[in-house]
Amino acid sequence: MENLDVMVLRAVRDWRAAGKRALLATVVRTWGSSPRPVGSIMALCEDGAVVGSVSGGCIEDDLIYRYTQAYSGKEPGHVIPTGAPAFVKYGVTADEAHRFGLPCGGTLELLLEYDPDAAALSALVAALETGRLMRRRVRLADGQATMEEAKAPEELVVNDRELVNTFGPEFRMLLIGAGQLTEYLATMALFSGFAVTVCDPREEYSGSWNVPAARLVTDMPDDVVTAFKPDRRSCVIALTHDPKLDDLALLEALKTDAFYVGAIGSRRNNDARHARMKEHFGQTDADLQRLRGPIGIYIGSKTPPEIAVSIMAEVLAVKNGVALPRGMEVAAAKNLRSIAADPLVACVR
Template identity: 75%
Template sequence: MDNLDLVVLRTLRDWRHKGRRALLATVVRTWGSSPRPIGSIMALCEDGTVVGSVSGGCIEDDLIYRFTHAYSGKGEGGDIPQGAPQLLKYGIRADEAHRFGLPCGGTLELLLEFDPEPQPLSELVAQLENGKLMQREVRLADGHVSLRMAEQPSDLSISDTVLLNNFGPEYRMLLIGAGQLTEYLATMALFNGFTVTVCDPREEYRGNWSVAGAELTAEMPDDVVREFRADRRSAIIALTHDPKLDDLALLEALETEAFYIGAIGSRSNNNLRRERLIEYFDQTEESLARLRGPIGIFIGSKTPSEIAVSIMAEVLAVKNGVTLPRDMDVAAAKNSMGVPPNDTDLVCSIG
């Protein structure tokens, strides 16, 4: 499943190459609570078709009303204008915030680009499809677009003269082990816009793999981690329970900038793993600080599908910069369920 930004840009490119009028809306500023983060994009075609999102739907409806004839049966709507980009604010007043479904006190500002040139869109989409990180610069005076390779991800910025927004590469996830839990987790990761690679040298596990869209490889996990070249948009998760497969791969992962590195296992199993890595591989508590385990948010899970939900939730929380007071929450949740403090059999991932 493609990254949503890529879907929006590809669709907009196709509209423009067919000569259809369209606009690109980008969230450039927010104040207070906002339904979508800065950098979110959507495209609107002249016939009222929308792809992407800048809100929960109400702002999209207003843009359709303002700039298309989708409501022509009532004599409403207008044409997509021509000329320089425009800034448009929503939610300045309490009644407007309520009308557009913004949280109390929420305000957002959009930059609207009218009829973006198709050639730069084609170039941008092609680079993103090749896994490149690109910076798109929009000159506010006339909408002229410049593209360049970006060295590293950065947040959107806007000045009085230009908008700078980075796109791609997609978030990636490398899963070690091709068991049932991995199938559920890979499916959820694909649904959330990750590119997924699964490695497992064990033929008996690969033979039953059934998740379309995830790349499957039979190479040894530590070799795959090296070739994966994880960056700050990468997650690496070991799911085999086999130290021969997991441990060396995790050591390689810790040498990368991956934003999430974790391994399946109960608390006792994860403690044993840390002891092994310290004793036999000259690691320290400091060098293992980024290694997560047990993985997942504690939700009392016992089935592979629910465990996958808990892991995916934690990955997304870390990706989105959410602090998780895991130890405190797990202890409190277990106490409320009457789970003995030393019980490590409830869930293999988060027990």
Template identity: 65%
Template sequence: MESIDLTVLRELKDWRVSGRPALLATVVHTWGSSPRPPGSMLALREDGRISGSVSGGCIEDDLIDRYSRANGGPGIPGRAPQVVRYGVSADEAHRFGLPCGGTLELLLEFNPDAVLLDELVRTLDHGTLVTRSLRCTDGHVALNKAVAPAEVEFDGRQLSVTLGPAYRMLLIGAGTLAQYLATMALFNGFDITLCDPRREYLDAWTIPGIKTTADMPDDAVVAFRPDLRSCVVALSHDPKLDDLALLEALHSQAFYIGAIGSRRNSANRRNRLATHFGESQESLSRLHGPVGIYIGSKTPPEIAVSVMAEILAAKNGVKLPSTIQVEDAKNALQPA
């Protein structure tokens, strides 16, 4: 499953290439609480079909009423981009299902150019980070290669949105936990590669839509080339496999590096990597282990939930409780 942004752009491209009138709505500003962050996109076809989301549903309904012919509306106009704002008053916020005090601003593009949409989708499919800039006076769009992710920028005259290829995940070890984690990562839009040189494990893999390799883990990490939109998770429980992958990953740009194991095993792993392989404390500070958020989980599905939550928190720049707080949580579970 690809990222929601790419899904929206791909559907919009298909509509426009086939000559169907459509609009692209992008969240450009939010105030207070809002359902979707800046950069969120929705495509609306003239017959009322939509792709993506900018709210919990009420704003989508309003856009359909305004711009589709589904209920006798005027259809998609051929004019310059337009800014619309929702939730300015408490009554309007309630009407559109926004949280108390929430306001969001959308920029609407009418009938985006099909050729440029096709170029954008093909560029993203090739794994390139792209900044799409829109001039509001006339709807002119420019596509430029970007070197790093960036926040949405909108000054009332120009909108710049940096769009990237899907976030990527490299899993080491094809066990049961990896299957659950891969399933969750797919639904969160990650592009997944699975590495396991143990053929008996790899041959038993059942999750479709995932690239697999039987290379040794360190070679797999090198080939994967982790970047700022990548994470590496070692799940084999075999130090000969996990440690090799971690040694390479710790010197990459991956936003998250984690390894399964108890607190004792994790401490032993850190000691091995420092003593036998010369890893510094600064390098090891990037390693998440025990992997996942402590939620008292014991089964592979629950552990996968905790790991996916921790990965998403790291992706979104959220700091989570330390191991000391985890110990407190475990102690609190003990009977008095």
């Protein structure tokens, strides 16, 4: 599934290029609970078409009602205005929070850009489609937008002069191994907005791959990692249990800026992997500190889809900068369960 921001920007670009009126809404501030984070965007066309979201749906409905003729029987005059961008708040009162479906106490503020320039949007989309990280500036006095390449993702900034929002290429996931677990994990990653590449040189696995939206390659995994060029928006996960395929690929991934590098396996397999890498490849504990394993959060998962949920949850937590409690990691949780289940230990306690 494609990066949502790119889909929104492409939609508003196409509407404007076709001569249609449109607005671009950006979540610029939130107070309390909020259904969508700061920086979220949505596009609204004059005919009522919507791409993206700024809430669970109720605020989108209100914007459609305010600014389009999409609802039958509506009195004339509900059109997208012209002029400088405008701020609008939702959920200021308890009644509004209930009306707009916001969580209790939640308030959010949007910046609405009316009829953003098609040429500027086209240039921005073209840059994002080539994998560049772009910083977009919108002058609040007149809505003029400019852009420049950014070196790293940044938080949205809004002040009395401008809105600055950074848009990046898709997050990417490289999966080593094309087994059943990989099919579940790839599907979840696609729905979470990742571009997914699957690598497996084994014909018996690659020949039966069944997730068309994920790109399949059959070269050796370490070569694929090198060509993939993992960056800060990339993760690499080994799922084959085969050291000949996993180990070299993981070592290559650890040389990169990938935000997540991990391998499936039990605690014993993980210890054996570290020992091999130290003995055969001269790695140290410091070199292997970023290598995650066993991967996932502990949910008692047994089946491939449950294990995929566990892994995907951990990947998303790391991506979003959430520090998981030690007890939620698979290895730590299983250690605690082993201690609790040991009658000798329980007796001592």
